[in-house]
Amino acid sequence: MPSTAEFAETAALIGDPARANMLIALMDGRALTATELARVAGITPQTASGHLAHLTEAGLLAMTRQGRHHYHRLASADVARMLESIMSVTAGRRPLPARPARTVTGPRDAALRRARTCYDHLAGQLAVAMADRMIARGEIELSPDGGALSEGGAAFLSGLGVDLEAAHADAMRRGGGRIFCRPCLDWSERRPHIAGAVGAAMSRAWFAHGWLRRIEGSRAVTLTRSGEMALGTAFDLGLGEQAA
Amino acid sequence: MPSTAEFAETAALIGDPARANMLIALMDGRALTATELARVAGITPQTASGHLAHLTEAGLLAMTRQGRHHYHRLASADVARMLESIMSVTAGRRPLPARPARTVTGPRDAALRRARTCYDHLAGQLAVAMADRMIARGEIELSPDGGALSEGGAAFLSGLGVDLEAAHADAMRRGGGRIFCRPCLDWSERRPHIAGAVGAAMSRAWFAHGWLRRIEGSRAVTLTRSGEMALGTAFDLGLGEQAA
C-alpha cells in the first residue's frame, strides 16, 4: 500500500496551479512539448521544465524525445481517470458562489462545448447526445458504478466500424464477458457520456473514418461533412440548425 | 466547468500531508471528531480545526455537530472514489525504489490486510477472496471500466440477505437496468474487489447479520463465529488454517 506521504505527494503535485494547468491541457490525450506546456501554464520554460521533471518522476507523465523536442503526455488512462475524478468533485461543489456571469460563454468556448476530446474519448454536446440516443434505444446502460453495451448496442457500433474486439481486449484480459464502458461526467453539460474502452474505440473509429477532425491547437473537434451525414443519421442528431 | 484554479485548489487541499492523513483516515466511511483527526495527523487540535474548515468549505468533508463534538466525514461517495483513484495512481508507480523491507509487515497491519472497510464496502484479503469466488462462478464480472452481476450472482446475493433493490435504486435513478458494481483496487492485495452500490449493500448485509464486526479504533473488521460459518460456506473460503 502506498504510504500516506506518497499519497499526499501525488495530490500536492497536482495541486500547484501551473502543474494543474499542464495536466488539464494534457487531458485531451495529446502529447505536448515543454514549451507549449509552459505557455499553457503561463510560466517560463525553465520553470516548466522543473515541474515536468517532477511529474514524470512521480509517474503522472510520460516523456518521449523526438529530436530537440520533448513530448509529454499523461502516463496512463489511470492518471486520466484520476484527474477526471478530481474534476468531478470540484465541479460538484458550489453552484454559484460569487460571479454568476463568468461561467457563461466565450467565443472559442462554443466549439469546446460542442465537441472535444477527453483523454481517449469524446465529450461535449455531441458525445452526450450520442450517449442519450444509445440509452434511449436500449443499446447502452450507464450508472455511476459503470456501464455496459447490450447486444443491440454492440451490433450498432460494429456496423459503424467500431472495433469492439480491440476495446474488449483492452478492458478485459479474459475473453467472453460483457463489454463494459465507463461513464464520464461532462463539465459543460453536467451529464454522462461514454468513456472507457468503448468510448475510446468509438472516438478512434470516427477519426479513422474522417468523420471527425481536430481543430488545430485546441481540444475542440469538429464534425466533417461526411461525419454529419454518417453520425447524424446513425445517432438521429438534429443537425439541421447549425450550419457551421 | 470548474476553473483550473478550483481544480488545483481541490488537489492542493488533498496534497498537504496532515490533511491527507485525515482524509485517508476517513476513507473507511466513519465520522471522526476533530481531536481524533488531529491525533491521526499528528498535529494540534487548533491546526486541525483550520484544515477541517478548509476541507468542509471545499465540499470534501461534511460536518455534523453532536453536543460539543463535531463529527467529520467524507462528503460523498464521489470524494471517496476520487481519493481511491489518487491512491491507485500513487500505488502504481515505483515497484521498489529504495527500501524493500519497510512495506512488509506490522502487528496490527495483519488485521488490516485481512479485512477492512473502504468507505462503504469491504477490502482486504477477505473481500478479494469473495470477489474471486464470485468471478470464478460466473456470478459477477469486473473490468477496469466497471462490472456487473449476472442473474446467478443476483440470486446468490439475495439469498444471503443482500438488499439489491436498495443497491439498484442507489446506482440507477431509472429502473429496469443491469445491476452494476464497481471494481476497487486493493492496495495490500493489488487485486480488484467489489465496490459501488453492490459492494456497499454486501457490506451492510454482513454487518446487519452480525457476520462482521468493527475492531475498535481501526479500519479493520473481523469475522464473527457466525460470519465464519455463513460466509465461509457461501464463498468457499478456506477458513480452516487461521483460528483467530
Next chain:
DNA sequence: ACGATGCTTCGGCGATGGCCGAAGCGTTGC
C-alpha cells in the same frame, strides 16, 4: 454555578517551494 472538555479564532514564527535570470548541454539547419 463552576470547572472541565471540545472546538474555534487570532497572531506571529519559520520553512517549503514556486518563480525567474543566467548559463550550460544537445539537436537542427544553414
Next chain:
DNA sequence: GCAACGCTTCGGCCATCGCCGAAGCATCGT
C-alpha cells in the same frame, strides 16, 4: 562550422502556508 532553437540546471529572491501558543466560545458534568 556557426547560429538558432529547445530544453535543462543552478542560484537566489520572495510569497504562501502550515504550525503552535494563547485566548475566546460553546457544551457537558457535577
